[in-house]
Amino acid sequence: MRPEFLVRARIAAAAALVLGAAGFARAEPAHGIAMYGGPALPPDFVSLPYVNPDAPRGGRIVLGETGGFDSLNPFILKGNAPWGLRSLGYESLMGRSWDEPFTLYGLLADSVQTGPNRDWVEFTLRDGARFSDGSAVTVEDVLWSFETLGERGHPRYRGAWAKVASAEAVGPRTVRFTFNTEDRELPLILGLRPVLKKAQWEGRDFTESGLEPPIGSGPYVVADHEPGRYLVLKQDPDWWGRDLPFNRGQHNFDEIRYEFFGDGDVVFEAFRGGAIDVYREASAAKWDSAYDFPAVAAGEIVKAEIPHARPSGIAGFVMNTRRPVFADWRVRDAMLHAFNFEFINATLTGGTLPRITSYFSNSDLGMRPGPAEGRVRDLLAPFADSLLPGALEGYALPASDGRQSNRGNLRTAFARLEEAGWRVDDAGVLRNAAGVPFSFEILLRQGATETQxxxxxxxxxxxxLGIAVRVTAVDSAQYTERTDAYDFDMTFYTVALSLSPGNEQRLYWGRDGVTRPGTRNWMGMDSPAAEAMIDAMLTADGREAFVAATRALDRVLTTGRYVIPIWYAPRSLIAHRARLKYPETVPIYGDWIGFLPDIWWTEEN
Structure with a gap:
């Protein structure tokens, strides 16, 4: 782990506590905005602190992806668009620094101003901001984009838009949004909304997917593509934002090419063979054993380990409580006991990776061991009757002795199933009181070899235990369609969580997602306690109250027993061509959004 990262993480944590104690101050027109206190960088900053401001420009990078795509519109529910297109082709009013928990600096907007209680926000567009077709980014484009995304875009945009009471132009380059709900994160959420060109969509249905890319203002444009096979992004030679301090040291490649493969093992073989330039290794055991091929020995490939200080998030097998088989928490608890994590971890990773113990583990936001105390207990107490065992008393995931038999935990699992009304018949089949056998399907994406x-x-x-399990693997398009519609019993599930959780938590765990398609509430949870904890997070008047609300939410989620968690990586394992470089100073988020390929460069020229 690099010393630069450790020092930066300690400084960021200390700054967050100091700023949190100060609470929220009235913001005059400013170059940036932070969730707590003010931005760390001054108005005349030269570049973000984790970039190489003198990085050479040019060259190309080839990245490998599993799955495919059938759309180039990343802003709607329909279709499957390449993930990189959103962040590299389009810009927002503000840009995020990944070296601070939640701070934005001006991008399309030159300045931001909020009311004393953050009940409104104004953004003033930067003079000279342009789309890739050369036309100016206007206030009308901003207003149309926000309304269209909020009403007809992907569900992830709707929650914040519902809290906007009015949106209006208050000057030739200034827009104001007034809110109808107390939510101090809203100015930052709107600052990150993508801005599209209104004129491109006149007379067209925005909700229909297609292969004509929307016109953006970002550094890259689509140069070539073949659905399901490859996507080529080339840097716009007339990109308006190239010389902004915020962009200095970023977006250095002339060309970024994504190659799509149907299987994760094929991606690795393509990397070994030189067809792609970077491979993110998910298996610590493979990292130690599978990189003995000639290119590594010759120094043509470098193995890099990138540390981070972000929450673990959740990764594992989610149980769909909309299905009767998983509606009872005791059944879900039985699944947790039946999952022999210690044996699986030892078999597949050599036991080197730590387990995810809660949704925000590996961070100050995660639930603490033992009973809930202080502000956390005060927040949860009104919901004591509806909380599941462990939320107030303390909870830890089941642990086995590491043996393949897992006898002790299977006995506990069977006891939970009996409590829920399941019995094993003479033929060894587990059945409920109506005689229906316990069976369910695990849905997987084709090519997910590690998950298999x-x-x-x-x-x-x-x-x-007498349970019949069906494993079904479908292609990427079918998998997206089925999970968007919650058409599964159990499937593999990942949600990456940040150091600044906020409005997106409703998209993940809110009750609207029980019936509304396309949210991240794959488990179908409907928890008044979770809703209340999210409200407390969004209205917290300081860092201490915010942390308490997040820890309380973490208890509700973890003791809900919705997901069987696996492991997380405290560092990212990246093998790459030696000509590719990244800065010595690593942001606190590590290898995450905004890292690869954003701040990398090549020395091939």
């Missing part, structure tokens, strides 16, 4: 290995071990334990 986990399922194979897990399914064997379930069969010993």
């Amino acid at each position: 290995k986990i399922v194979d071990i897990f399914a064997e334990g379930l069969r010993r």
Whole structure:
């Protein structure tokens, strides 16, 4: 772990506490905005602190992806668009610094101003901001984009837009948004909304996917593509924002090419063979054993380990409580006991990766061991009757002795199933009181070889309980369609969580997602306690109250027993061509959004 990262993480944590104690101050027109206190960088900053401001420009990078795409519109629910297109082709009013928990600096907007209680926000567009077709970015484009995304775009945009009471132009380059809900994060959320060109969509249905890319103002434009096979982005030679201090040291490649493959193992072989330039390794065991090929020995490939200080997030097998088989928390608890994490981890990673113990573990925002105390307990107490066991008393995930048999935990799992009304018949089949056998489907994406290995071990334990498990692998398009519609019993699930959780938590865990398609509430949870904790996070008047609300939410989520968590990586494992470089100073978020390929460069020229 680099010393630069450790020092920066400590400084950022200390600054967050100091700023949190100061609460929220009235903001005059400013170059940036922070969730707590003020931005760390002054108005005349030269570049973001984790970039190389003198990085050479030019060259290309080839990245490998599993799955495919059938749309170039990343802003709607319909279709499957390449993920990189949103961040590299389009810009927002403000840009995020990944070296601060939640701070934005002017991008399309030259300045931002909020009311004393953040009940409104004004953005003033930067003179000279242009779309890739050369036309100016206007106030009308901003207003149209926000309304269109909020009403017809992907569900992730709707929650914040519902809290906007009015949106209006208050000057030739200034827009004001007034809010109808107390929510101190809203100015930052709107600052990150993408801005599209209104004229491109006149007379067209925005909700229909297609292969004509929307016109953006970002550094890259689509140069070539073939659905499901490749996407080529080339830097716009007339990109208006090239010389902004915020962009200095970023977006250095002339060309970024994404190659799509149907299987994760094929991606690795393509990397070994030189077809792609970077490979993110998910297996610590493979990292130690599978990189002995000639290019590594010759120094043509470098193995890099990138540390981070972000929450673990959640990754594992989510149970869909909309399905009767998983509606009872005791059944879900049985699944957690039947999942032999210690044996699976030892088998697949050599036991080197730590387990995800809660949704915000690995951070100050995560629930603490033992009973809830202080402000956390005060927040949860009104919901004591509806909380599941462990939320107030203390909870820890089941742990096995590491043996393949997992006898102790399987006995506990069977006891939970009996409490929920399930019994094993003479033929060894687990049935409920109506005689219906316990069976369910695990839905997987084709090519998810690592996940398939986990399922194979897990399914064997379930069969010993008399449970029939069907494993179904579908292509990327079908997988997206089925998970958007919550058409599954159990599937692999990941949600990356940041150091600044806010409005997106409703998209993840809010009750609207029980029926509304396309949210991240794959488990179908409907928890008044979770809703209340999110409200407390959004209205917290300082860092201490915010942390308490997040820890309380973490308890509700974890003890809900919705997901069987696996492991997380405290560092990212990236193998790359030696000609590719990244800065010595790593942001606190590490290898995340805004890192690769954003601040990398090549020395091939």
